[in-house]
Amino acid sequence: MSNSLIIGQYVPGNSIIHRLDPRTKITIIFFFVFVVFFANSLLSYAILTAFALASVATTRIPIKFIVKGLTPVWFLIVFTFLLHLFVTKEGTVVAEVFSFKIYSGALIQGIAISMRFFLLILITSLLTLTTTPIEITDAIEDMLHPLKKIKFPVHELALMMSISLRFIPTLMQETEKISRAQASRGVDFKTGPIKERAKAVVPLLVPLFVSAFKRAEELAMAMEARGYHGGEGRTKLRELRIEKRDIAIYVLFLFVIAGLFLTRNY
Amino acid sequence: MRKKLIEFRNVSFRYGDEEPWVLKNCSFEVYENEWLAIIGHNGSGKSTIAKLMNGLLFPQEGEIIINGQQVTEETIWDVRKDVGMVFQNPDNQFVGTTVQDDVAFGMENRGFPREEMIKRIEQNLTAVGMQDYRLTEPHRLSGGQKQRVAIASVLAVSPKVLILDEATAMLDPKGRQEIMRTVSNVRAEHALSLITITHDLREVVQAERVIVMNSGEIWDEAIPREIFSKKDALREIGLDVPFVAILTDELKKTGMTITNEPLNQEELLEDLWTLHLRT
Numbered sequence: 001m002s003n004s005l006i007i008g009q010y011v012p013g014n015s016i017i018h019r020l021d022p023r024t025k026i027t028i029i030f031f032f033v034f035v036v037f038f039a040n041s042l043l044s045y046a047i048l049t050a051f052a053l054a055s056v057a058t059t060r061i062p063i064k065f066i067v068k069g070l071t072p073v074w075f076l077i078v079f080t081f082l083l084h085l086f087v088t089k090e091g092t093v094v095a096e097v098f099s100f101k102i103y104s105g106a107l108i109q110g111i112a113i114s115m116r117f118f119l120l121i122l123i124t125s126l127l128t129l130t131t132t133p134i135e136i137t138d139a140i141e142d143m144l145h146p147l148k149k150i151k152f153p154v155h156e157l158a159l160m161m162s163i164s165l166r167f168i169p170t171l172m173q174e175t176e177k178i179s180r181a182q183a184s185r186g187v188d189f190k191t192g193p194i195k196e197r198a199k200a201v202v203p204l205l206v207p208l209f210v211s212a213f214k215r216a217e218e219l220a221m222a223m224e225a226r227g228y229h230g231g232e233g234r235t236k237l238r239e240l241r242i243e244k245r246d247i248a249i250y251v252l253f254l255f256v257i258a259g260l261f262l263t264r265n266y
Numbered sequence: 267m268r269k270k271l272i273e274f275r276n277v278s279f280r281y282g283d284e285e286p287w288v289l290k291n292c293s294f295e296v297y298e299n300e301w302l303a304i305i306g307h308n309g310s311g312k313s314t315i316a317k318l319m320n321g322l323l324f325p326q327e328g329e330i331i332i333n334g335q336q337v338t339e340e341t342i343w344d345v346r347k348d349v350g351m352v353f354q355n356p357d358n359q360f361v362g363t364t365v366q367d368d369v370a371f372g373m374e375n376r377g378f379p380r381e382e383m384i385k386r387i388e389q390n391l392t393a394v395g396m397q398d399y400r401l402t403e404p405h406r407l408s409g410g411q412k413q414r415v416a417i418a419s420v421l422a423v424s425p426k427v428l429i430l431d432e433a434t435a436m437l438d439p440k441g442r443q444e445i446m447r448t449v450s451n452v453r454a455e456h457a458l459s460l461i462t463i464t465h466d467l468r469e470v471v472q473a474e475r476v477i478v479m480n481s482g483e484i485w486d487e488a489i490p491r492e493i494f495s496k497k498d499a500l501r502e503i504g505l506d507v508p509f510v511a512i513l514t515d516e517l518k519k520t521g522m523t524i525t526n527e528p529l530n531q532e533e534l535l536e537d538l539w540t541l542h543l544r545t
Contacts, residue, residue, distance in 0.1 A: 134363050166363045169405035215358045222359035225320050225351045226419065227375040229343065235377050237370035237384075 009069055009128045016245055017059045018130045022139035024246040025127050028253050032123050035257055036116050043263035045115055051256045052123050059130050069125040070118075077114045077121075084110035137161045138238055155231030163219070171212065178207050270331075271426060271459050272296035272319060272349075277328035279314055288314050290482040291328070296427065301453060301460045303470035303490075306479030307504035312463050315479075316431040319461075320349050333426060347376070350420030354432040356412035360404045365396060365415050368404070372423045383422075390418040393455065394448050410441025414448050421452065427459045428452070434469065446472075467493075467500070468508050471529045478503070495527045510534055 012018075017025070032048075039045050056066060090105025127136070141158035148154050179189060182203050189200050272295065279289040289311045296302050306312040317323040318330055321342030330337045332345050350372075353359045362368030366387050373383045391397045394414040404412060413433055420428055430449065434442040450472060453460055462469060470476045476493050478486040480503040486493065493500070497507045497515060514528055522541060528534035 134367075162363055163361065166361070166404065169403070170357055173405060215355075218353065218355055218358035219361065221317075221322055222351075222353055223361055223371075225322060225346065225353075226361075226372040227343065227346050227423070228371075229375065233377045234374050235379065235383070236374060237367060237380060237387075239380060 009065070009125070010132050011059075011061045011065050011129050013060060013130065015059045015130070016249075017055060017126065019245065020130075020249060021240055021242055021246050022131050022135040023143055023240060024242070024249060025131060026136075026139055026143065028249065029123055029127055031253070031257070033120055035260055036119055038264065039116070039260060040112075040264055044260050045112070047256060047259045047263060048119055049115070051253075052119050055126055056122065059126065061129055065129065066122070066125065069129060070121055073117070073121050077117050080117060081110045081114040084113055133165050134162055134238070137165070138240055142240055155234070159231075167215070170215075171208070174211060175204065175208055179204050268297040268300065270295050271298050271300075271333055273331040274315075274318075275329050275331070277318065277325045277330060279311075279318065279323065279325045279327075288482055289318075289325070292482075292484055293328075294477060294484060294487065296459055296461060298426075299457055299459055300475065301462070301473045303473035303476045304461065304463045304479060305465065305467065305470055305476060305493075305505065306485075307465055309481075310479040310503075311482040312465075312479045313431055316351060316429050316461070316463055319427070319429060320351050321345050347423065348426040349429065350423065350425035350427065351429045351431060352413065352416045352420055352433045354435050356409045356416065356436060357404070359416055360412055362404075364401050364403055365391070365407070366400045368415055369419045369422050372419055376423060378423075386422045390422045391415075393421065393452060394418045408441060409437045410444040413437065413441070413445050417445075417448060417452065421456065425458065427461060429461045429463065431463045432465070433462075434464070434466070465505065467505060467511075468530075478505075490529060491527045494529060 032051075036048060039048055085102060085106050086100055088106035088109045089101075089103055090109070091103045093101045094104050094107060095102045131139075137158050140161075141154055144152065144154045144157075183189065187200050187203055189197065189204075191197075192200075274292050274294050277289055277292045278287055280287045292311075292315070304312045304315060314323065318325060318337070319332065321337050324337070324339075333348050335341050335344060337345050360368055361371045369387045369390060370383050373386065378386070387400070388397065391400060394417050396411060396414050396418060399407065399411065399415075407415070416433070417428070417430075430445075434445050437445065446469065449460065449462070452458075460473075462473065464470065470490050470493065473490055476486075476488060476490055477484055478493065478500075485503060486496070494508075494511050497511055500507055510528055510531055510533075514524055514534060517538075518524055524534075524537050524541075526533065526537060528537055
């Protein structure tokens, strides 16, 4: 039960992308998402696709994990494609389906938009596939650091995130325990009309909430006993460091962007 | 004469103005490098003592002196440097997402440099026998392992006193043994005072001195052997008398002369096999 428990979609690995500084990954993905919208020619799409696919290949994550990550968005991609196909009326008529005229411009537009969509999802899913949630938390804390000046509680937010991450498996184990205990007392979670099943969740949630509050109180006391008094003067064990490989990736990415802008309109 | 590390002077405590007193006029000392056990049934005030020592609670009457400093709102951060505490629930005191993050937590709070943290993580995890689990997440550890990590986390900031507040109460017998063994090892290797708070008489055997609490008052203060001989009185205040002590009593009733008050099976055995040599 607990051994198969992986939070998020993280797939352990030791590829260069896994080892990149999470801040590098977030920055590059941010700009990638941005520049995808500048692509407008076949060649520019080819460059971006090559970059995305090369990244995916480098992670050595089995394709099935990547496909699984994309499943919820396939529908959206296909939907956008069809929408463009039937709504756009540019270029020449290339086919007719049930008295709907399909224009060449619509076909190109449809492919281009769904391609953008696909690239966006693919590259952003790489972040969660190759980075542990705690690394992402550290990166966010570091990148939001300037917001401290306007009294934004960056450290507290990051600590809250990391404590939540730490307690997710614990609370899941507890949920399972409570649901078994309640099932043994005759609560039926699996059959009956929706309304009945929704009602059956109450005896599951109430003890879970009560224990979560108790945990929170005890944890707060333990943290205080161990000398926690806010982010002031605190040092960190987990360290983020920009290495040569990060710089290399940045340079490579700059070339991709340059290539993109050179091949625009071709 | 050993140096006094903790001193309770006529301490009384209650959780609210209308509430009954949880501690009534308690006075005692804890010395440097001493192993003190505090024992009592539920609600005898023993856990409140632990929280008072750490500034998690403040007394209404009396004063608490730790390492020459009175515990007040102003001094709690200094006091907490000296007093480390391990709580009852293994899960609810594990802050980090991995073992090493948890050990680092206390050091991070005190602003230790990173290199020092890495060194101390290694050292203290080895001391509790958890060095192979550095990157393991808490939900993959047993209760006993989590408590050992908790001990390592406290030791990492080198406190002068280590308080175990019912640290074994939620563990299975195996986990309990692990912790008792770890605690004796730690005691052998580190110069620190140890205060174990428990309701289990078997856990006071190794202590040098025992304080027995009953309804907020100090009921007795003695060495373990002396406490063990007061079986009936212990039973009256709601403590479970260990099997060895009961057996000794029964043997005595059959007319055997058992000289010592045995603390564990080995000692009783020692007494029994030499029985005929003596008579």
